[in-house]
Amino acid sequence: MSKKKQKPSPAAVASSPQAKTASAAESEPSVSVASTSSAWPFVALGVLLFGCFLYVENTGGAFRADVFQGDYKTPPRAAAKSPEEQLLDRGRQVYAACAACHQPSGLGAPGQFPPLAGSEWVLHENPNRVIRLVLDGVGGPMTVKGAAYSNVMVPWRDVLSDADVAAVASFIRNNADWGNKASFVTPTQVKAIRDETKDRSGRPWTADELLKVP
Amino acid sequence: MTAPQISPPAACATAPSAVAVEASCRLPVLFFAFSSATWLLFGAVLALLSSIQVYQPAFMEGCPWVTYGRLRPAAVNSLVYGFALQASFGLALWLIARLGRVELTSPLGLFIAGKFWNLAVTVGVIGILAGDATGFDLLEFPLYAALPLFASYACIGAWALITLKARTERTLYVSLWFVLASLLWFPWILSSAQGLLLGWRVPGVVQAIVAGWFGNNLLQVVLIGMALAVMFYFVPKVVGRPLHSQSLAQNGFWLLLLIGGWTGLSQLSAVPAWIPAVSGAANVLLVVPVIVLIYNLYRTADGEIAEAWKRSGVFRFVTVAAFLLLLVTLRNAVFGIGSGARYTQFTYFAGARTDIMVLGVFGLSALGALHYIVPRLTVAQDELPSDGLVDLAFWASIVGLISLAIGYSLAGLTQGAVGATADRNFLGEAVTGVAGHLKLVTFGYGAIGVGALAFLVNFALALRRCCVACCGGVR
Numbered sequence: 001m002s003k004k005k006q007k008p009s010p011a012a013v014a015s016s017p018q019a020k021t022a023s024a025a026e027s028e029p030s031v032s033v034a035s036t037s038s039a040w041p042f043v044a045l046g047v048l049l050f051g052c053f054l055y056v057e058n059t060g061g062a063f064r065a066d067v068f069q070g071d072y073k074t075p076p077r078a079a080a081k082s083p084e085e086q087l088l089d090r091g092r093q094v095y096a097a098c099a100a101c102h103q104p105s106g107l108g109a110p111g112q113f114p115p116l117a118g119s120e121w122v123l124h125e126n127p128n129r130v131i132r133l134v135l136d137g138v139g140g141p142m143t144v145k146g147a148a149y150s151n152v153m154v155p156w157r158d159v160l161s162d163a164d165v166a167a168v169a170s171f172i173r174n175n176a177d178w179g180n181k182a183s184f185v186t187p188t189q190v191k192a193i194r195d196e197t198k199d200r201s202g203r204p205w206t207a208d209e210l211l212k213v214p
Numbered sequence: 215m216t217a218p219q220i221s222p223p224a225a226c227a228t229a230p231s232a233v234a235v236e237a238s239c240r241l242p243v244l245f246f247a248f249s250s251a252t253w254l255l256f257g258a259v260l261a262l263l264s265s266i267q268v269y270q271p272a273f274m275e276g277c278p279w280v281t282y283g284r285l286r287p288a289a290v291n292s293l294v295y296g297f298a299l300q301a302s303f304g305l306a307l308w309l310i311a312r313l314g315r316v317e318l319t320s321p322l323g324l325f326i327a328g329k330f331w332n333l334a335v336t337v338g339v340i341g342i343l344a345g346d347a348t349g350f351d352l353l354e355f356p357l358y359a360a361l362p363l364f365a366s367y368a369c370i371g372a373w374a375l376i377t378l379k380a381r382t383e384r385t386l387y388v389s390l391w392f393v394l395a396s397l398l399w400f401p402w403i404l405s406s407a408q409g410l411l412l413g414w415r416v417p418g419v420v421q422a423i424v425a426g427w428f429g430n431n432l433l434q435v436v437l438i439g440m441a442l443a444v445m446f447y448f449v450p451k452v453v454g455r456p457l458h459s460q461s462l463a464q465n466g467f468w469l470l471l472l473i474g475g476w477t478g479l480s481q482l483s484a485v486p487a488w489i490p491a492v493s494g495a496a497n498v499l500l501v502v503p504v505i506v507l508i509y510n511l512y513r514t515a516d517g518e519i520a521e522a523w524k525r526s527g528v529f530r531f532v533t534v535a536a537f538l539l540l541l542v543t544l545r546n547a548v549f550g551i552g553s554g555a556r557y558t559q560f561t562y563f564a565g566a567r568t569d570i571m572v573l574g575v576f577g578l579s580a581l582g583a584l585h586y587i588v589p590r591l592t593v594a595q596d597e598l599p600s601d602g603l604v605d606l607a608f609w610a611s612i613v614g615l616i617s618l619a620i621g622y623s624l625a626g627l628t629q630g631a632v633g634a635t636a637d638r639n640f641l642g643e644a645v646t647g648v649a650g651h652l653k654l655v656t657f658g659y660g661a662i663g664v665g666a667l668a669f670l671v672n673f674a675l676a677l678r679r680c681c682v683a684c685c686g687g688v689r
Contacts, residue, residue: 027451027454028312028313028315028383028387028451029387029389029446029447029449029450029451029456029457030387030450030456030457031387031388031456031457031459031460031463032455032456032457032458032459032460033456035457035458035459035460035461035462036459036461037459037461037462038459038461038462041462041465041466041469041502041503041506042465044502044505045469045499045502048498048499048501048502049499051498052495052496052498052499053495055491055494055495055551055552056488056491056492056495059487059491059552060487060488060491060492061486061487061488061491062488063486063488064486064488065486066486067486067487067488068484068485068486068487069487070487070488070490070491
């Protein structure tokens with residue numbers, strides 16, 4: 001070997017006896033040419049996969065983002081609400097505007113605002129009066145549940161749509177908390193009356209006029 | 215990779231000699247080998263110190279730099295980025311050069327990129343100790359360390375891929391599949407996770423999912439892939455037989471990539487239930503590719519195992535690593551799904567997976583491979599100078615790993631038993647009560663440090679012998 005102070009060059013290493021012993025076994029690993037494919041990995045995978053599907057089915061919470069405890073029975077999807085329930089939900093929202101006078105309790109204010117709970121005007125078997133009342137309001141002397149009132153209710157014709165009038169009318173006629181139970185009001189009924197009375201355009205009804213309505 | 219086996223001589227018409235190939239590997243691979251072993255020693259010492267703090271809370275108290283919350287992440291990140299990934303680079307370069315029969319592209323550039331990688335890891339570890347850790351498991355490096363880390367990897371990975379493209383042996387051997395997968399997988403998961411966590415800053419629960427996904431892919435695909443590359447290289451080479459089956463290797467490889475990335479989220483809590491459910495199922499499915507791959511290795515070596523064990527140091531390391539891979543996969547299949555996962559959730563048992571995979575499956579494979587590579591690149595022999603130190607490195611690592619695995623697992627199962635019952639004394643039984651098991655863990659980290667030190671001393675002896683030979687005996 002040379003006495004030069006440098007790293008051995010490849011040639012120098014190759015010529016050293018150590019390198020020859022090392023390079024004697026220079027075969028790199030290869031793959032057996034006799035190898036055949038086998039199916040058992042996929043059989044095993046299939047069996048395990050079946051079990052895994054069952055596991056994920058039972059504990060995965062149906063891949064829902066709002067289920068965090070998969071081991072609990074997956075809560076059923078909220079059942080689609082019936083049209084009546086949807087109407088009542090909407091009506092409850094619309095009623096927030098009415099509650100200012102008629103109160104959330106539906107009892108109104110004695111001497112000032114008549115009650116809706118148990119009111120014969122609300123619960124009349126035919127909704128024609130209450131629809132008119134909501135659309136164009138009412139003014140002047142009026143008797144509700146045996147008590148006399150004389151105030152003006154503002155018209156809602158331009159504020160509420162047919163669906164909203166139907167919803168709020170249905171809500172006040174069917175509010176179980178107030179003990180009210182009467183027929184539901186449909187947007188079609190509201191539209192018919194709105195068209196029929198369109199020339200009133202916000203002139204409030206009087207009690208006498210309404211009493212003539214069937 | 216489905217190309218039929220062609221006869222080597224035809225493909226090697228212009229192939230460089232093995233000596234030229236190894237000469238091109240010398241600088242970068244030896245550098246990666248030396249610095250990764252140094253980080254292994256350093257990380258084992260940090261892990262040892264932090265493990266003492268778990269049962270001796272007063273140990274090193276008062277200095278915020280060495281509190282458990284900083285020391286433990288610093289240890290884990292040293293081991294993962296300093297040791298494991300860096301050793302992966304060295305092994306990947308060496309395997310590409312050897313199996314592709316090609317000289318490395320730009321050894322000096324790789325060396326410099328490796329220097330920058332070490333600098334970034336150092337800055338990151340200091341950043342963690344200084345309190346800048348991000349708080350995401352296995353991604354604790356602050357952004358000012360993570361960006362240079364990614365940049366230096368980009369250089370290393372690009373040169374490795376360029377070398378692979380220039381190979382003269384066109385048939386890709388099984389080991390190179392795993393190397394290629396790891397080289398491409400790592401930048402993908404690192405950039406995705408860092409981008410989402412530190413750049414985009416995803417909210418709340420998503421952070422835990424992203425960090426868990428990254429950590430699992432790093433362990434299960436990148437590091438285990440490199441470990442398998444080493445196993446598939448050395449087992450046929452040492453026993454002198456071709457690999458048993460091409461198709462089993464293909465099945466195992468693709469199934470590992472397909473399933474491996476899904477595991478590891480099975481013990482996340484406060485996430486939608488389908489994530490732990492699917493991840494737990496993947497933990498069970500992963501048993502198939504692992505058994506397929508290890509069965510392939512077993513059939514390759516069948517009948518020669520005892521003889522190879524006696525003859526070859528690297529075979530011993532690799533065999534134990536393969537056995538550990540099987541064990542840790544079965545352990546995940548049992549305790550990574552359903553009630554087993556809930557029983558060990560939030561305990562040392564679950565946390566031990568990182569240590570077993572980084573130090574055990576990958577660590578033993580890498581240490582074994584380095585015991586083969588380093589002597590070839592320094593003294594052009596098959597064995598390091600001191601047989602005694604080789605044995606010490608092997609047995610110290612094995613004893614250390616067994617202590618770690620048993621200590622963490624027993625501590626975790628004890629904690630799980632306490633956590634599963636409402637009226638048990640949590641502090642008395644699950645915190646101070648597991649001190650005995652955790653002392654075993656401290657001993658384990660110490661033994662692993664001794665193993666790394668033995669390898670480093672042997673490395674130094676080989677370097678010295680190399681210098682002596684080179685300088686003609688004049689020191």
